[in-house]
Amino acid sequence: MHIAVCMKQVVDLEHIRIRPETREPVLEGLPVKFGGFDKNALEAAVRIKEADQTTKVTVVAAGSAKLKDTVKEALAMGADEAVLLIDAAFEGADSGGSARLLATAIQKLGDVDLVLLGEGSADEYSGEVPARLGELLGVPQVTCVRELEILQGGGIRVTQDLEDELEVVEVDLPAVVGVTSELNEPRLPSLTAILKAAKKPVQQWTAGDLGVTADMVGAGAAKVQTLSNRAPEQARKGLVYEDPEEGIVEVVKALRHEGVLKT
Amino acid sequence: MSSTLVYSEREAVRLELLAGAREIARARQLSVAVALLGPGSAERAEVYFAHGAEQVFVAEDSMLGEQQTDACAQALAQIATQAEADLVLIGSTRRGRALAPRLAQKMEAGSVTEALGLAVHEGRLLVRRYSLGGNTVREVAITSPKAVIAVVPGTFEVAQADAKVDGAVVRVPMALTASRARVVEHKKKQVGAANIEQAERVVCIGRGVEKREDLQIIEALVKALEGELAGTRPLAYEFGWIPEDRMIGISGKAVRPQLYVAVGLSGQIQHAASIRGSKVILVINKDKSAPIFAMADYGIVGDLYEVVPRLTQALQRGP
Ligand SMILES: Cc1cc2nc3c(=O)[nH]c(=O)nc-3n(C[C@H](O)[C@H](O)[C@H](O)COP(=O)(O)OP(=O)(O)OC[C@H]3O[C@@H](n4cnc5c(N)ncnc54)[C@H](O)[C@@H]3O)c2cc1C
Numbered sequence: 001m002h003i004a005v006c007m008k009q010v011v012d013l014e015h016i017r018i019r020p021e022t023r024e025p026v027l028e029g030l031p032v033k034f035g036g037f038d039k040n041a042l043e044a045a046v047r048i049k050e051a052d053q054t055t056k057v058t059v060v061a062a063g064s065a066k067l068k069d070t071v072k073e074a075l076a077m078g079a080d081e082a083v084l085l086i087d088a089a090f091e092g093a094d095s096g097g098s099a100r101l102l103a104t105a106i107q108k109l110g111d112v113d114l115v116l117l118g119e120g121s122a123d124e125y126s127g128e129v130p131a132r133l134g135e136l137l138g139v140p141q142v143t144c145v146r147e148l149e150i151l152q153g154g155g156i157r158v159t160q161d162l163e164d165e166l167e168v169v170e171v172d173l174p175a176v177v178g179v180t181s182e183l184n185e186p187r188l189p190s191l192t193a194i195l196k197a198a199k200k201p202v203q204q205w206t207a208g209d210l211g212v213t214a215d216m217v218g219a220g221a222a223k224v225q226t227l228s229n230r231a232p233e234q235a236r237k238g239l240v241y242e243d244p245e246e247g248i249v250e251v252v253k254a255l256r257h258e259g260v261l262k263t
Numbered sequence: 264m265s266s267t268l269v270y271s272e273r274e275a276v277r278l279e280l281l282a283g284a285r286e287i288a289r290a291r292q293l294s295v296a297v298a299l300l301g302p303g304s305a306e307r308a309e310v311y312f313a314h315g316a317e318q319v320f321v322a323e324d325s326m327l328g329e330q331q332t333d334a335c336a337q338a339l340a341q342i343a344t345q346a347e348a349d350l351v352l353i354g355s356t357r358r359g360r361a362l363a364p365r366l367a368q369k370m371e372a373g374s375v376t377e378a379l380g381l382a383v384h385e386g387r388l389l390v391r392r393y394s395l396g397g398n399t400v401r402e403v404a405i406t407s408p409k410a411v412i413a414v415v416p417g418t419f420e421v422a423q424a425d426a427k428v429d430g431a432v433v434r435v436p437m438a439l440t441a442s443r444a445r446v447v448e449h450k451k452k453q454v455g456a457a458n459i460e461q462a463e464r465v466v467c468i469g470r471g472v473e474k475r476e477d478l479q480i481i482e483a484l485v486k487a488l489e490g491e492l493a494g495t496r497p498l499a500y501e502f503g504w505i506p507e508d509r510m511i512g513i514s515g516k517a518v519r520p521q522l523y524v525a526v527g528l529s530g531q532i533q534h535a536a537s538i539r540g541s542k543v544i545l546v547i548n549k550d551k552s553a554p555i556f557a558m559a560d561y562g563i564v565g566d567l568y569e570v571v572p573r574l575t576q577a578l579q580r581g582p
Contacts, residue, residue: 011395013395013396013398013532014531014532014554016395016396016398016532018398018399024399025395025398025399094373095364095374096367096368096373096374099364099368120514122396123394123395123396124394124395125377125393125396125513125514125533126360126364126375126376126377126392127360127361127364127376128364128367128374128376129364130361131332131360131361131362131363131364131365131368132364132365132367132368134332134333134365135333135336135364135365135368135369136368139443140331140332140333140442140443140444141332141333141361141365142332142444143332143357143360143361144357144361157447160357161357162356162357162358163356163357163452163507163508164451164452165449165450165451165452166449166450166452167446167448167449167450168446168447168448168449168450169331169444169445169446169447170444170445170447171443171444171445172443172444175443175444178361181496181500182500182501222406223372223373223374223405223406223407223410224373224374224375224403224404224405224406225403225404225405225406226401226402226403227389227402227403227404228401228402229394229395229399229400229401229402230399230400231398231399231400232399232400232539234539234558236544236557236558236559236560237559237560237561238556238557238559238560238562239559239560239561239562240546240551240556240559240561240562240563240564241561241562241563241564242551242564244563244564244565244566244569244570244573247561247562247563247564247565247570248563248570248573248574248577249577250561251545251561251563251574252574252577252578254561255522255543255545255561258522258542258543259521260463260464260521260522260542260543261464261488261522261578262463262464262488262489
């Protein structure tokens with residue numbers, strides 16, 4: 001079986017600063033890493049491979065040149081190889097463009113049976129790429145997957161985590177599966193795994209390699225245009241007591257004064 | 264003439280979206296239609312006319328009995344064509360969030376999921392949603408002729424059922440390709456009747472609570488405040504100590520109480536984004552540098568096992 005794991009490089013969300021004057025985020029110079037749920041997807045693929053050595057795991061990721069560094073962790077976690085989609089023509093893509101780019105790369109790989117990815121990316125959490133990818137590849141898609149099992153006769157059985165029920169679904173391959181963080185605990189690669197990863201094949205595909213243009217997958221194809229992206233106004237009092245004794249007395253007084261307690 | 268089409272797998276959400284669609288349609292002078300999928304779904308059509316739908320499109324194909332995303336997307340694309348819909352509103356439930364982009368891909372439409380609000384400005388559809396893990400709110404414009412927007416449930420209020428629309432039920436014959444995904448089992452979750460979104464006071468706990476038994480200490484505080492208990496994602500999903508409908512965060516619920524009390528939780532952005540609507544935020548955490556303190560109106564640095572029981576007592580004592 002050939003599993004493609006699509007991974008998205010995101011800035012470290014915990015370290016975003018907000019410019020007070022404009023309330024815009026400062027993204028320059030922030031470290032980047034793969035999103036949390038993407039690592040659950042990779043971990044699932046690696047476990048399938050560990051149970052069946054004929055399985056091959058390829059990471060497919062689109063993004064900036066920093067990917068060449070970011071991807072090392074994924075290879076150390078157990079992916080066999082990686083395909084990086086890096087080209088100025090891919091910039092400014094909306095989720096439709098990103099999905100088309102990934103679909104084109106997966107089709108170029110040719111023999112992919114299962115596409116695994118996070119059900120939402122850590123930064124936007126829109127869940128659009130798995131859904132659009134399913135449609136573009138003409139295969140079923142299941143998302144919010146918290147259990148995944150390979151069936152004897154081919155196919156997979158997955159448990160979808162919905163708001164009020166768990167839905168168990170059997171799916172013929174090929175298929176696209178979006179996973180949640182409950183699926184597994186992604187491993188921390190060992191030192192040997194990190195050293196071995198340096199020798200694993202990493203390919204880089206450009207727009208030319210894929211036969212696409214910016215008008216198909218980049219800014220020219222975007223149907224959603226960002227007008228602004230700002231932190232909401234938050235004016236909080238910030239009265240923090242380091243002495244709990246005093247804190248409790250003052251806080252109870254303040255809450256009464258604010259009129260937020262049951263009267 | 265183009266129209267706005269509304270769909271969700273849940274009736275309550277369909278009615279909310281219908282109210283929202285009518286507002287938007289008024290600005291654009293367009294009609295509003297509802298789509299119902301699955302065998303027997305036409306029976307409910309009257310409800311939507313009473314809520315102001317001009318048309319109800321029904322697809323009763325047996326392949327739509329289970330709500331497989333690929334089958335539903337096919338059906339909705341066919342309905343959207345017949346309704347001449349250029350805007351489709353879908354409830355951003357977990358199913359809806361998967362369905363909307365797939366439908367958009369079929370319709371060659373721009374899409375946004377988890378929309379917090381929409382507006383029409385100078386003929387353009389503007390949509391707001393969280394971005395960067397909840398650090399920011401992004402406002403986008405849809406630049407394609409068609410749009411599919413998945414709207415967070417609770418965004419619009421259901422309107423009164425006082426419309427006297429003499430609408431038509433349109434049965435749409437379907438040409439569906441069978442899904443290659445088969446539902447083999449439904450396991451109902453234990454879902455309580457909690458409505459933390461509407462609660463006046465919410466006490467939210469995180470990993471700082473060490474054992475399930477310790478919930479007693481928290482429940483005493485909840486009782487003293489006459490509030491509701493909530494938790495972070497690990498407590499609901501990993502530990503299963505609180506039901507999932509009490510989980511706050513971008514993958515759970517958003518709250519806007521008068522008072523929100525954070526107990527032993529760090530305030531990672533995926534959680535913190537969903538408490539911004541709170542009037543007053545009180546934080547109890549033993550780590551002075553926990554990010555949640557940046558959002559505090561009031562904060563107490565201390566061990567929750569000491570602070571919470573004493574705070575509870577102080578509240579019980581009354582003024
Ligand atoms: C895509 C995505 C979506 C997510 N969605 C959500 C979501 O919707 N909701 C959500 O909650 N999370 C969500 N998360 C997870 C989120 O990033 C955090 O991991 C989670 O919120 C952390 O939970 P916590 O604060 O309970 O635990 P921790 O981060 O471990 O914090 C525990 C806190 O308790 C304090 N503490 C420990 N002991 C004590 C004590 N005795 N007294 C006082 N304080 C104590 C510690 O100082 C610490 O600050 C999501 C993550 C991703 C990647």
